[in-house]
Amino acid sequence: MSNTNSDFHSRLLRLSEPIREILRRTQYTPQQSSKVSTKDIILSLLPNNEEEEDSHASIKNLALACALISSSRSSTHELLSWIPENLCVAGESALHEISKDYFSDFPGNNDEKVEELMVVDSGKKRLVIELLPIVLPELKDGIEKSSIGKNNDAEDVSASMARTPIGYGILAAHQLRWFVAQVEKPNLAKICNLVVPCALTALDHSSPEVKGQGMVSFVHLAKNVSSGDLGLYGEVVLDACCQNIASDDEIWIHVVELSVLLVTKLQQNNPRSPWHERIMNEMLGHLERQPRNKERRIAWLRFIEPLLNALGLFLLAHFRRIFPLFFQWMHSDDAETVLLVLDRLETIVRLTWIRNSPVIPRLVEELVSLYKESSMRKERDEIRPLILRILMLLRKCKSLQFESAWSQYQEDPNLSTVGKYIWTSSS
Structure with missing residues (x-):
C-alpha cells in the first residue's frame, strides 16, 4: 500500500504541475480590502514535494483547488475574476485524470457502500460524491467562521474583528456551489442531509456574495431532489428564503427563483398553505417599495409563474397589490417588462x-x-x-x-x- 500511495502521490505532483506553472505566470494583485489571496490559497492546496501526504487528503485538497479555479467561470467577483481560461482547462484536465487514477489504484474505493451511493457517468462525478462527506463540513465551518453576526452591538462588532476574513467565506461558498453542481439526481438525494446544513449556513451569512452562492446551490438541489428528500429541512429553508427576500439587488434574482421553486415543490397541491401567502406578500411588499427597480421586477415576473399557478383562485386575495404594480409596469420603457407583465396578466385572468x-x-x-x-x-x-x-x-x-x-x-x-x-x- 505504501508503494501505491507513493506512486499515486507522484502522479498527483505531475498532473498538478501545469496548474502550478500557469499560476506562476499569471499576474495577480490581491485586493487590500479583502485580506485574502486566492492565488496563495490555490497554491497551498496543490500537492508538493516536501512530504508525501495521505493520498486521500492530497486529492481532497486538489479537488478544492480545482473547484476554486472552475468557479471563476460563473463569477465576476474580484477574488476569482483574475483566473484565466487556460488555468480552468488545466484544472479540469487534472481532476479528470486523477479521478481515473484514483479508482483504478485503490480498489477499496469500489466497495459496496460507494457503489450503493453512486449512479454516475463519469469518474469526476464519482470522486466528488465520495469527497462530499469530507469537504462539506469543512466548507460549512469556513463559511460560518467568516460571518459577521446579525447584532450590531459593540460586543458583536468586536467579536467580528477576530473572525476569519469574509473573503475566505466567499471562496468557500463558491467551492460549495461547484461541488453541489457536479451531482445530479438520483445521487444528490442521498447526500441531501450533508448539503442542506452547509447551504443554510451560506444563506445566513452576512455577505450577499456568500448568500447568493448558497441560493444557487439550493436551486440546483431543489431541481434534483423530491420534496420528501428535503424532509424536515423544508420549513427551515422556506423561512430562510423569507428572511432573505429583502436582499441586495445582486442576489434578488436568486432569492426569487429559489423561493418560488421551493414553495411550489414543498407545498404542492396546497394553495391554502401559509407559506404561499407569506412568500407572495414578502415579495409584493418589497416590489411596492421599489416599483421602478427594473432588475427586481424583471426577475420577479420571470420566475413567479409557478407560484401564480399554485395559488390559483387564491390570487384574488392579492389583486389589490398585484394590479397597481402591473398597471405601472405595463407602460415601462423596456419591452421585456411589458411582455412579461402581459404574459403574467394572461395567466392571472385564466386562473381566476x-x-x-x-x-x-x-x-x-x-x-x-x-x-x-x-x-x-x-x-x-x-x-x-x-x-x-x-x-x-x-x-x-x-x-x-x-x-x-x-x-x-x-x-x-x-x-x-x-x-x-x-x-x-x-x-
Missing part, C-alpha cells in the same frame, strides 16, 4: 376569471392605452397579440362587465378592428 372584481374597467382601460402606445414601439407585433388574447379572455369570462367597460371605445376609429376581432374570435 377575475371573479367579482372591480379591477376590470381599469384593466380594460390600461390594455387599450397600451395597445395605442404600442404603435410607436418596435415590439408592436409581440405586444398587440398578447393584449388581444387578454381582452378576449376578459370578454369570455366576464362578458357583461367587459362590454360595459368596452362601450366607451366603440366609436374610437383606432380600435374598430380590435372590437371586431374580439367579438368575432370570442364567439
